[in-house]
Amino acid sequence: xxxxxxxxxxxxxxxxxxxxxxxxxxxxxxxxxxxxxxxxxxxxxxxxxxxxxxxxxxxxxxxxxxxxxxxxxxxxxxxxxxxxxxxxxxxxxxxxxxxxxxxxxxxxxxxxxxxxxxxxxxxxxxxxxxxxxxxxxxxxxxxxxxxxxxxxxxxxxxxxxxxxxxxxxxxxxxxxxxxxxxxxxxxxxxxxxxxxxxxxxxxxxxxxxxxxxxxxxxxxxxxxxxxxxxxxxxxxxxxxxxxxxxxxxxxxxxxx
Amino acid sequence: xxxxxxxxxxxxxxxxxxxxxxxxxxxxxxxxxxxxxxxxxxxxxxxxxxxxxxxxxxxxxxxxxxxxxxxxxxxxxxxxxxxxxxxxxxxxxxxxxxxxxxxxxxxxxxxxxxxxxxxxxxxxxxxxxxxxxxxxxxxxxxxxxxxxxxxxxxxxxxxxxxxxxxxxxxxxxxxxxxxxxxxxxxxxxxxxxxxxxxxxxxxxxxxxxxxxxxxxxxxxxxxxxxxxxxxxxxxxxxxxxxxxxxxxxxxxxxxxxxxxxxxxx
Amino acid sequence: xxxxxxxxxxxxxxxxxxxxxxxxxxxxxxxxxxxxxxxxxxxxxxxxxxxxxxxxxxxxxxxxxxxxxxxxxxxxxxxxxxxxxxxxxxxxxxxxxxxxxxxxxxxxxxxxxxxxxxxxxxxxxxxxxxxxxxxxxxxxxxxxxxxxxxxxxxxxxxxxxxxxxxxxxxxxxxxxxxxxxxxxxxxxxxxxxxxxxxxxxxxxxxxxxxxxxxxxxxxxxxxxxxxxxxxxxxxxxxxxxxxxxxxx
Numbered sequence: 229x230x231x232x233x234x235x236x237x238x239x240x241x242x243x244x245x246x247x248x249x250x251x252x253x254x255x256x257x258x259x260x261x262x263x264x265x266x267x268x269x270x271x272x273x274x275x276x277x278x279x280x281x282x283x284x285x286x287x288x289x290x291x292x293x294x295x296x297x298x299x300x301x302x303x304x305x306x307x308x309x310x311x312x313x314x315x316x317x318x319x320x321x322x323x324x325x326x327x328x329x330x331x332x333x334x335x336x337x338x339x340x341x342x343x344x345x346x347x348x349x350x351x352x353x354x355x356x357x358x359x360x361x362x363x364x365x366x367x368x369x370x371x372x373x374x375x376x377x378x379x380x381x382x383x384x385x386x387x388x389x390x391x392x393x394x395x396x397x398x399x400x401x402x403x404x405x406x407x408x409x410x411x412x413x414x415x416x417x418x419x420x421x422x423x424x425x426x427x428x429x430x431x432x433x434x435x436x437x438x439x440x441x442x443x444x445x446x447x448x449x450x451x452x453x454x455x456x457x458x459x460x461x462x463x464x465x466x467x468x469x470x471x472x473x474x475x476x477x478x479x480x481x482x483x484x
Numbered sequence: 485x486x487x488x489x490x491x492x493x494x495x496x497x498x499x500x501x502x503x504x505x506x507x508x509x510x511x512x513x514x515x516x517x518x519x520x521x522x523x524x525x526x527x528x529x530x531x532x533x534x535x536x537x538x539x540x541x542x543x544x545x546x547x548x549x550x551x552x553x554x555x556x557x558x559x560x561x562x563x564x565x566x567x568x569x570x571x572x573x574x575x576x577x578x579x580x581x582x583x584x585x586x587x588x589x590x591x592x593x594x595x596x597x598x599x600x601x602x603x604x605x606x607x608x609x610x611x612x613x614x615x616x617x618x619x620x621x622x623x624x625x626x627x628x629x630x631x632x633x634x635x636x637x638x639x640x641x642x643x644x645x646x647x648x649x650x651x652x653x654x655x656x657x658x659x660x661x662x663x664x665x666x667x668x669x670x671x672x673x674x675x676x677x678x679x680x681x682x683x684x685x686x687x688x689x690x691x692x693x694x695x696x697x698x699x700x701x702x703x704x705x706x707x708x709x710x711x712x713x714x715x716x717x718x719x720x721x722x723x724x725x726x727x728x729x730x731x732x733x734x735x736x737x738x739x740x741x742x743x744x745x746x747x748x749x
Numbered sequence: 750x751x752x753x754x755x756x757x758x759x760x761x762x763x764x765x766x767x768x769x770x771x772x773x774x775x776x777x778x779x780x781x782x783x784x785x786x787x788x789x790x791x792x793x794x795x796x797x798x799x800x801x802x803x804x805x806x807x808x809x810x811x812x813x814x815x816x817x818x819x820x821x822x823x824x825x826x827x828x829x830x831x832x833x834x835x836x837x838x839x840x841x842x843x844x845x846x847x848x849x850x851x852x853x854x855x856x857x858x859x860x861x862x863x864x865x866x867x868x869x870x871x872x873x874x875x876x877x878x879x880x881x882x883x884x885x886x887x888x889x890x891x892x893x894x895x896x897x898x899x900x901x902x903x904x905x906x907x908x909x910x911x912x913x914x915x916x917x918x919x920x921x922x923x924x925x926x927x928x929x930x931x932x933x934x935x936x937x938x939x940x941x942x943x944x945x946x947x948x949x950x951x952x953x954x955x956x957x958x959x960x961x962x963x964x965x966x967x968x969x970x971x972x973x974x975x976x977x978x979x980x981x982x983x984x985x986x987x988x989x990x991x992x993x994x995x996x997x
Binding site for chain 1: 790917978994997
């Protein structure tokens with residue numbers, strides 16, 4: 229019971245940066261929350277509020293100024309093979325094929341080529357890229373590149389999946405299709421997911437639970453439990469619009 | 485209207501493809517004009533042609549034209565290869581590793597401004613006046629651009645690619661071979677291209693000072709006996725070989741970095 | 750009854766590139782001062798559509814008429830706002846807004862008058878001597894909007910300029926566009942993939958099919974600006990357009 233409730237625990241995380249004027253800038257003030265196992269958690273906040281910083285801290289790429297992160301009850305000290313990451317700017321290596329990109333975690337682990345390719349085929353199929361194994365990134369559309377990023381994260385067989393505004397650069401319609409995709413993939417292959425976005429509609433469509441953050445210095449503003457909302461959700465249903473408006477009114481307006 | 489535009493497009497294409505030949509033709513014509521004047525010291529293209537025929541019958545230094553071409557080219561290629569062999573890993577380490585950079589970069593920055601030709605006395609004393617000193621000179625000349633371009637390339641690697649490697653479990657050495665090297669590949673190719681240009685300059689200078697074979701040697705030989713036709717012929721050969729090698733290098737870059745070319749398209 | 754006269758006429762417009770038919774017999778009119786949005790599915794050929802409308806490329810058949818004459822960017826006053834637009838960083842706000850005007854009008858007084866009007870509407874009076882780099886992203890976008898509207902073009906074409914932006918900034922800028930459009934009464938064709946944006950802005954929405962693209966349907970949006978995305982009328986229109994395009 230304990231472990232199901234607390235797959236991941238973020239405790240009093242604070243991050244302060246030295247900014248260009250040699251002053252101190254508090255990106256994250258004091259953030260604490262828990263994540264349940266196999267929950268689809270969405271971190272929502274206005275643009276540039278610090279959500280990416282928080283995600284980088286959780287993944288181990290960045291060190292926090294203070295606070296702790298616990299995974300399965302154990303203190304996390306940095307990079308962790310339990311965590312997969314889908315980056316906002318993709319980070320798909322242009323000199324590798326789709327297959328090699330997806331199999332990269334296996335390559336670094338020293339798994340032989342044929343074995344790697346075998347293991348990763350199911351992830352290529354999972355994201356609907358069957359037949360594109362030998363293509364190079366520049367031959368793919370935006371949506372397809374995103375899928376490579378997602379398959380790559382899945383191929384490492386992580387327990388926790390972090391996604392940093394993965395659909396931000398896509399046009400509105402491709403975005404809708406990818407939202408359907410990610411839910412389908414997640415349903416077929418349940419993981420604990422933390423999904424960062426600044427798009428309220430996207431958050432309400434995807435989340436089991438939404439944590440709404442303030443603008444910088446970032447802190448938790450509100451928690452929305454959407455577990456009861458039936459899936460698949462309808463962007464234009466009354467319930468949906470009601471929640472969307474509620475969250476929209478509560479969001480800090482930041483016009484950059 | 486459609487048919488008309490199609491036809492002019494076809495003729496346009498033909499003209500565009502003929503342009504390089506037209507410009508070379510014009511150049512040769514201009515050359516004839518200038519050289520044809522009685523007061524001119526420049527040999528006409530025909531005179532150069534005659535000189536080439538004579539050269540084939542009576543080779544200089546018992547070496548055929550190809551022999552001279554290969555003598556110079558060989559020196560450049562060996563020097564360049566050595567420069568890459570040592571320069572690329574060195575550049576990668578300097579670019580990537582802070583400690584290494586702190587130790588070696590200042591030293592390198594001190595040596596860098598010294599032109600390769602200034603090394604001639606030192607290298608001649610060390611290696612003598614044979615092949616090895618010339619190759620050593622080319623090595624020095626090529627080393628600088630290769631190293632500089634390599635470590636600049638490393639500094640321009642998107643941090644994102646490194647983050648990806650870290651997240652997916654790469655060790656430090658894996659990061660260098662699998663991320664740093666491919667990411668800097670096109671900068672390295674640019675360095676090699678520049679180095680090749682420098683290599684040629686250096687080899688010709690070295691040959692003009694002391695050699696019995698090579699294109700630079702032919703130039704100095706011709707100059708010593710006022711055989712301008714020979715000089716011009718050697719210059720033309722240098723231009724030709726230089727552009728062939730550059731094309732080969734570009735071809736190599738296209739093969740090694742196919743993704744870069746696509747992005748340009 | 751819309752009493753405005755017809756500004757733009759598109760008759761039997763088709764465009765193919767070799768074997769590929771991209772636009773297939775498009776027919777529509779745009780009234781003077783109308784705000785028209787065009788939506789289509791991803792990959793429907795909207796860039797080609799825009800390029801042919803502005804005569805940057807020749808249509809394969811058919812014609813585009815502005816005020817009864819063939820569309821010609823050299824003769825007529827056409828203005829564009831493309832994706833990810835930016836102001837000229839080396840010019841001040843004032844100079845940026847004047848920029849387009851200078852190529853069409855010689856009268857200094859008139860230029861200053863028109864520029865000042867636009868700067869005021871956009872709320873940029875305080876910043877008129879600042880450089881775009883000193884201002885926020887949304888302020889820079891307002892400069893771009895102001896610059897295009899200041900020219901009082903015969904036709905303003907906008908190609909999904911806010912696609913990459915933060916949702917809040919996006920709605921804010923869309924409101925700004927509507928505000929200046931109402932003041933300047935410019936004829937606008939705004940092309941986007943975002944259906945909610947199209948319904949939010951347009952007086953009328955044209956729906957394109959996938960390649961070969963033709964006009965599938967036309968929807969009037971009779972709601973007052975600024976629109977409420979939660980209102981049942983808005984939702985109904987949005988659903989209707991979505992159903993026509995939905996491929997996902």
